[in-house]
Amino acid sequence: MPHTPDRLARFARHIVLPEIGGVGQAALENAHVVLIGVGGIGSPALQYLAGAGIGKLTLIDDDVVETSNLQRQTLFDQHDSGSRKAEIAAMWVDEFDDLTEVSWHARRLTADNAAELIGGADLVLDGCDNFATRLAVSDACVAGHIPLLSAAVGRFQGQVGAFAGHLAGQACYRCYVGDAFDADDCDTCAEDGVLGAMAGWVGTFAALQAIRVLLAPTGGFGDPQWGKLHVLDGLQPSLRTMTIAKDPGCQTCKAR
Numbered sequence: 505m506p507h508t509p510d511r512l513a514r515f516a517r518h519i520v521l522p523e524i525g526g527v528g529q530a531a532l533e534n535a536h537v538v539l540i541g542v543g544g545i546g547s548p549a550l551q552y553l554a555g556a557g558i559g560k561l562t563l564i565d566d567d568v569v570e571t572s573n574l575q576r577q578t579l580f581d582q583h584d585s586g587s588r589k590a591e592i593a594a595m596w597v598d599e600f601d602d603l604t605e606v607s608w609h610a611r612r613l614t615a616d617n618a619a620e621l622i623g624g625a626d627l628v629l630d631g632c633d634n635f636a637t638r639l640a641v642s643d644a645c646v647a648g649h650i651p652l653l654s655a656a657v658g659r660f661q662g663q664v665g666a667f668a669g670h671l672a673g674q675a676c677y678r679c680y681v682g683d684a685f686d687a688d689d690c691d692t693c694a695e696d697g698v699l700g701a702m703a704g705w706v707g708t709f710a711a712l713q714a715i716r717v718l719l720a721p722t723g724g725f726g727d728p729q730w731g732k733l734h735v736l737d738g739l740q741p742s743l744r745t746m747t748i749a750k751d752p753g754c755q756t757c758k759a760r
């Protein structure tokens with residue numbers, strides 16, 4: 505569908521970029537992205553993905569807003585304490601753009617409901633706070649042939665990796681972390697602390713990488729960077745990139 509004058513104006517700064525153009529912008533508007541977690545990483549990621557005109561957003565977070573979240577979780581304010589994060593985030597999207605289709609689930613994603621919650625997604629962006637959920641998300645992405653951007657932050661360090669374990673020769677998130685964390689429900693933020701602006705850097709970088717993946721079929725920025733893990737260091741500051749190889753013994757993706 506051609507852009508109306510109002511939509512052309514809204515996305516003009518994207519459409520003028522040769523890497524996006526009208527074709528890339530249309531691809532973003534046709535995309536369905538599922539966000540796992542709308543906290544420190546998910547808040548800014550959601551705001552930039554909605555800003556980019558992603559057509560359909562599904563928000564999954566079983567948490568409620570606490571005062572200690574406000575230091576980094578930019579979607580929430582002092583009046584939101586005790587409210588469901590997924591619902592507040594969806595209300596923000598509704599206000600931001602009438603044409604974005606948004607749905608929300610205040611449920612914890614587990615191995616049992618993951619396929620249902622992420623079904624139909626073109627991309628899953630995982631910014632949740634525990635390994636058990638991350639592994640359930642990754643396994644469901646491999647099974648559902650859905651690309652995964654996994655983003656994490658603690659203290660002054662962040663990581664953003666793109667995984668396509670459903671493809672031959674490409675690693676999944678489990679290839680990277682192994683099987684040791686399936687039962688581990690740790691929230692390192694509470695124990696170790698995190699600089700609020702680091703969560704913002706990681707969240708916006710994850711949004712950039714999400715757009716890279718979504719635009720890859722149209723040429724976009726080229727390579728979707730499967731298996732590349734970017735490590736963001738806020739103290740130096742610096743950005744390093746590692747390559748994650750497919751684990752031939754990975755219980756999730758070795759058959760692919």
Ligand SMILES: [Zn+2]
Binds near residue numbers: 669678679755757
């Ligand atoms: Zn794997």
